Amino acid sequence: MRRKLTLKQIAKEMDVSIATVSKALRDSSDIGLETREKIQAFAKLYNYKPNNIALSLKNRKTKNIGVIIPEIVHHFFTTVVSGVERVANKRGYNVIVCLSDESFDKEVINMEMLASGSIDGFIMSLSKETQAKKDFHHLKEAINQGMPLVLFDRVAEEIYCDKVVIDDAQGTYRAVNHLIDTGCKRIALITTVDYVSVGKLRTQGYLNAIEDAGFEIDENLIIKIEDTEDCEEPIRNLFETQEFDAIFGVNETFAVSAMREAQVRGLKIPEDVSVIGFTDGILSKYSYPRMSTINQHGVEMGEKAAEMLIDKLEEVEEDEYYRTEVVKSSLTIRESTKKIS
Amino acid sequence: MRRKLTLKQIAKEMDVSIATVSKALRDSSDIGLETREKIQAFAKLYNYKPNNIALSLKNRKTKNIGVIIPEIVHHFFTTVVSGVERVANKRGYNVIVCLSDESFDKEVINMEMLASGSIDGFIMSLSKETQAKKDFHHLKEAINQGMPLVLFDRVAEEIYCDKVVIDDAQGTYRAVNHLIDTGCKRIALITTVDYVSVGKLRTQGYLNAIEDAGFEIDENLIIKIEDTEDCEEPIRNLFETQEFDAIFGVNETFAVSAMREAQVRGLKIPEDVSVIGFTDGILSKYSYPRMSTINQHGVEMGEKAAEMLIDKLEEVEEDEYYRTEVVKSSLTIRESTKKIS
DNA sequence: CTGAAAGCGCTTACAG
DNA sequence: CTGAAAGCGCTTACAG
Numbered sequence: 001m002r003r004k005l006t007l008k009q010i011a012k013e014m015d016v017s018i019a020t021v022s023k024a025l026r027d028s029s030d031i032g033l034e035t036r037e038k039i040q041a042f043a044k045l046y047n048y049k050p051n052n053i054a055l056s057l058k059n060r061k062t063k064n065i066g067v068i069i070p071e072i073v074h075h076f077f078t079t080v081v082s083g084v085e086r087v088a089n090k091r092g093y094n095v096i097v098c099l100s101d102e103s104f105d106k107e108v109i110n111m112e113m114l115a116s117g118s119i120d121g122f123i124m125s126l127s128k129e130t131q132a133k134k135d136f137h138h139l140k141e142a143i144n145q146g147m148p149l150v151l152f153d154r155v156a157e158e159i160y161c162d163k164v165v166i167d168d169a170q171g172t173y174r175a176v177n178h179l180i181d182t183g184c185k186r187i188a189l190i191t192t193v194d195y196v197s198v199g200k201l202r203t204q205g206y207l208n209a210i211e212d213a214g215f216e217i218d219e220n221l222i223i224k225i226e227d228t229e230d231c232e233e234p235i236r237n238l239f240e241t242q243e244f245d246a247i248f249g250v251n252e253t254f255a256v257s258a259m260r261e262a263q264v265r266g267l268k269i270p271e272d273v274s275v276i277g278f279t280d281g282i283l284s285k286y287s288y289p290r291m292s293t294i295n296q297h298g299v300e301m302g303e304k305a306a307e308m309l310i311d312k313l314e315e316v317e318e319d320e321y322y323r324t325e326v327v328k329s330s331l332t333i334r335e336s337t338k339k340i341s
Numbered sequence: 342m343r344r345k346l347t348l349k350q351i352a353k354e355m356d357v358s359i360a361t362v363s364k365a366l367r368d369s370s371d372i373g374l375e376t377r378e379k380i381q382a383f384a385k386l387y388n389y390k391p392n393n394i395a396l397s398l399k400n401r402k403t404k405n406i407g408v409i410i411p412e413i414v415h416h417f418f419t420t421v422v423s424g425v426e427r428v429a430n431k432r433g434y435n436v437i438v439c440l441s442d443e444s445f446d447k448e449v450i451n452m453e454m455l456a457s458g459s460i461d462g463f464i465m466s467l468s469k470e471t472q473a474k475k476d477f478h479h480l481k482e483a484i485n486q487g488m489p490l491v492l493f494d495r496v497a498e499e500i501y502c503d504k505v506v507i508d509d510a511q512g513t514y515r516a517v518n519h520l521i522d523t524g525c526k527r528i529a530l531i532t533t534v535d536y537v538s539v540g541k542l543r544t545q546g547y548l549n550a551i552e553d554a555g556f557e558i559d560e561n562l563i564i565k566i567e568d569t570e571d572c573e574e575p576i577r578n579l580f581e582t583q584e585f586d587a588i589f590g591v592n593e594t595f596a597v598s599a600m601r602e603a604q605v606r607g608l609k610i611p612e613d614v615s616v617i618g619f620t621d622g623i624l625s626k627y628s629y630p631r632m633s634t635i636n637q638h639g640v641e642m643g644e645k646a647a648e649m650l651i652d653k654l655e656e657v658e659e660d661e662y663y664r665t666e667v668v669k670s671s672l673t674i675r676e677s678t679k680k681i682s
Numbered sequence: 683c684t685g686a687a688a689g690c691g692c693t694t695a696c697a698g
Numbered sequence: 699c700t701g702a703a704a705g706c707g708c709t710t711a712c713a714g
Contacts, residue, residue: 003486003487004457004486047482049453049456049457050457051398051457051458052454052457052458052459053394053397053398053403053458053459054398054458055458056394057392057394057395057398062394064459071423072413072419072422072423072426073416073419073420073423073623075414075416075623078413078414078419079414081413081438082412082413082414082440085413085439085440089447094437094439094454094455094459095437095438095439096435096436096437096438097422097436097437097438098426098435098436099423099426106430112390113393113435114435115390116345116390116391116392116393117392117393117394117395117396118393118394118405118435141388145344145345146344253627256627257627259629260627260629263629282414282416282623282624283623283624283627286594286597286598286601286624286628287627287628287629288600288601288604288628288629
């Protein structure tokens with residue numbers, strides 16, 4: 001087992017000083033051409049790679065960016081991560097992904113861990129628990145320490161930082177309108193509890209669309225689900241007790257579970273019930289029939305978040321100006337909704 | 342913007358030496374109790390956190406483990422990552438996730454980047470391109486430098502290191518047997534090209550099961566797909582040209598695409614065709630009907646890989662002994678296969 | 683043209 | 699009981 005090569009060893013080997021080696025490798029004109037070339041050849045031969053840790057300590061920057069997401073086993077978040085990766089790698093940054101597991105405590109711990117030297121800035125989406133508690137001291141702390149932060153999707157107004165969100169309310173509004181345009185009259189909504197920021201906004205979009213169409217809002221057609229894992233029961237109950245001809249799900253799981261329940265009951269999609277979901281996921285693409293969706297553009301959100309963060313990291317003069325970028329959702333009409341007649 | 346607090350600042354503030362502060366904070370009995378308490382109180386008050394980078398440089402270990410996976414937008418890999426996270430966090434390690442995007446070059450670059458100081462060891466699954474090329478110099482290089490490596494799922498015999506795999510051949514064997522037990526006679530196989538290690542093994546399991554049952558192997562029932570994204574066409578072709586009563590898919594996409602094609606053709610699942618897939622994914626759980634699968638236990642694989650890696654990192658004397666852990670797959674019978682009569 | 687020195691933030695063996 | 703010194707691997711302003 002050969003230890004990693006260091007400048008010191010090269011210096012000794014070639015009988016020059018460490019400083020000379022360092023400069024030669026950065027091709028500084030300080031050093032005589034001959035020496036430079038000799039040293040570079042040697043380094044190449046033995047495959048010298050500078051130690052990142054030492055560089056980080058010296059430069060006070062790590063070229064790492066930290067991403068904290070609530071769950072990795074969740075298609076939307078992974079698309080965002082892959083967007084972040086793409087631009088980060090292009091711009092010379094590494095990505096460190098940590099999971100909060102929807103837990104406030106894990107979110108705090110991970111942030112502290114990363115903040116103490118491992119990264120130059122954060123990209124994150126709040127855990128459910130954090131949104132419920134509305135305790136953001138850890139975020140403010142990071143910002144105070146001069147650690148740039150970009151929040152995406154599940155954001156909080158109380159935090160002053162760059163943000164990337166999608167047009168949750170508008171996107172939903174358009175989707176519900178599409179249902180109405182295809183002749184649906186009674187549209188059920190399966191949504192989350194209100195403290196989840198995106199759930200609340202999507203609910204709002206639904207309400208606006210229904211009202212603007214001149215329909216009445218029927219509270220019985222709206223169900224709010226606490227735990228995504230336990231959505232089957234309330235959905236079954238909705239089918240049992242209510243009459244409707246369309247369903248809007250604020251996320252993929254809700255929408256696809258609704259499709260299944262309809263099929264179990266022998267209902268035809270979209271003839272008997274139309275279904276549309278807010279998602280960018282894989283379930284909708286592979287479902288049968290293929291589900292119409294409002295596309296969340298996770299990759300694009302990730303790319304945008306990474307651009308914003310790296311811009312901030314690299315800008316010369318800090319401005320205290322924060323932007324909120326709104327990514328526009330788009331309707332993907334597949335087979336679970338009717339054609340416009 | 343307050344910069345992060347350092348030992349130096351505390352030392353100055355309290356008019357003692359840096360060494361004293363350092364020891365006091367580690368609660369060394371070297372330092373007088375009174376001084377110790379005063380310093381600790383001060384540090385706590387100003388929320389001092391040691392700089393990880395400096396610690397890493399000093400200790401020559403980072404307490405980070407690097408995970409390189411081919412794709413993050415792939416449910417199996419994310420379950421593995423979440424297993425790794427779980428035990429890593431428990432044992433005081435951070436996880437850095439990088440993506441190879443199924444590309445050899447990106448795999449090499451990411452490894453080099455991580456290997457130069459950012460992490461103490463690797464957990465990875467090979468990219469398709471790497472498996473096709475059979476070029477493993479980057480892995481050997483890492484091992485040579487004394488960087489422990491655990492390979493999972495897509496492994497290579499040529500590399501001497503710890504490995505975590507699933508019983509691909511056996512699991513498939515059992516699944517195919519299950520199909521046979523439920524009365525299926527002509528079982529089609531949708532698999533990958535042979536250089537993907539797991540695809541090859543699963544194909545082998547299929548062949549063994551068919552032969553052991555005394556059936557004849559019909560090459561026309563076996564299709565090998567190069568690119569997962571483009572599986573629809575060959576699958577359609579299979580349905581058009583061949584007769585069969587069951588399908589085995591070596592991954593979720595293949596299996597679920599087969600289910601869809603069957604449904605489009607008005608075939609009943611499982612009455613007309615049974616379908617089973619090798620996967621641990623989310624598509625099968627939410628498909629309609631729910632798909633029977635061979636469970637890959639990704640979380641468990643991740644946990645095991647992390648345990649092996651951290652054990653190796655923390656063992657006092659290095660032994661040059663490598664283990665291969667085989668995680669046992671399990672059949673999850675849902676609705677896409679018939680009952681045993 | 684080359685190298686000694688200081689420093690990034692920390693720890694620890696050693697001297698006093 | 700406290701602190702100066704050396705060192706982890708690197709860079710850079712400065713002296714020669």
